[in-house]
Amino acid sequence: MIREFLLYGGAALLIALITGPFIIKALKRLKAGATIQEELSKEHQVKVGTPLMGGIIFVIPVTVMSLILWYKGLIDWRSVLAFLVFFLGYGFIGFMDDYLKVVKKHSDGLNIKQKLVGQCAIFLVYLLIFYGQQIDTSLAIPFTHWKLSIGYAYIPFLLLFVVGFSNAVNFTDGMDGLLSGCMIASCWSYVFISIIAGNTGLAIIAAIIIGSLLGYLRYNYHPARVFMGDTGSLALGGALTALAILTKTELLLVVVGAVYVIEMLSVVMQISYFKITKGKRIFKMAPIHHHFSLLKWEELKVVWSFWLASALFGLLGLLGYINTI
Helix, strand or coil, X not given: CHHHHHHHHHHHHHHHHHHHHHHHHHHHHCCCECCCCCCCCHHHHCCCCCECCCCHHHHHXXXXXXXXXXXCCCCCHHHHHHHHHHHHHHXXXXXXXXXXXXXXXXXXXXXXXXXXXXXXXXXXXXXXXXXXXXXXXXXXXXXXXXXXXXXHHHHHHHXXXXXXXXXXXXXXXXXXXXXXXXXXXXXXXXXXXHHHCCCHHHHHHHHHHHHHHHHHHHHHCCCXXXXXXXXXXXXXXXXXXXXXXXXXXXXXXXXXXXXXXXXXXXXXXXXXXXXXCCCCCCCCCCCHHHHHHHCCCCHHHHHHHHHHHHHHHHHXXXXXXXXXX
């Protein structure tokens, strides 16, 4: 099993490393440069024009290696198809959003309604994959042996879960290497969770994501040569929620991915407080990683702190899963 982890994860790493420079060059040719919010510090303003849509660098190896994994019979077709539907589906929504914004210069890209319609369509495809199959509608309560059966309410719950968590991951992308490192830590947890659950195929997919992101970090670590954009962040959000659904750890993901939850809550709190108080703010800026940046924390200090927090939450989530067995 270790051989498969090293083989597939290593291959994904090499593909990302090799294709990275060519993809970055192509994005520069398209003039797919990022814009930076004026409120951010001078340290961030120098990043204006850095190529966006760099998530393609890790989307390609994850897709290719996942299909090879299925071809070799190491994972069942429903699991790999469900994973790729969320991963590529959300990645495509992010790609269209990035493309409209930076290439077509079309205002703010896709509007909220268009994104939600796309995300609901992806969820419908997921349901079709498991049509006729018995679906476990229970939710495992982390750190306990209890399960909560919610019956037909499981479907709307799952839709809200996928949409909410994918967008929470999206909010976390905002500094060089920030989301990449956090996601590597989260996926390490799912390597072990999947192994314990007896699903080696999903464990290898988590290892493939780790390998791909390590290769991508070669170009995204500070100072970044490329940004993943919504192409990458939404794809990763879809991937993480897929891993949680397929291992029946939906509620546990709130622990493993607590960093993403905190990022999203900071945005919700900021907007709500701003409206209630007619202009006042809780944080200097949301998502909360920008708050620390405006407190004069160096970017690397913020990134490393979030990486550490993500690793600790991942470990806590793993312990929580072990206690549910």
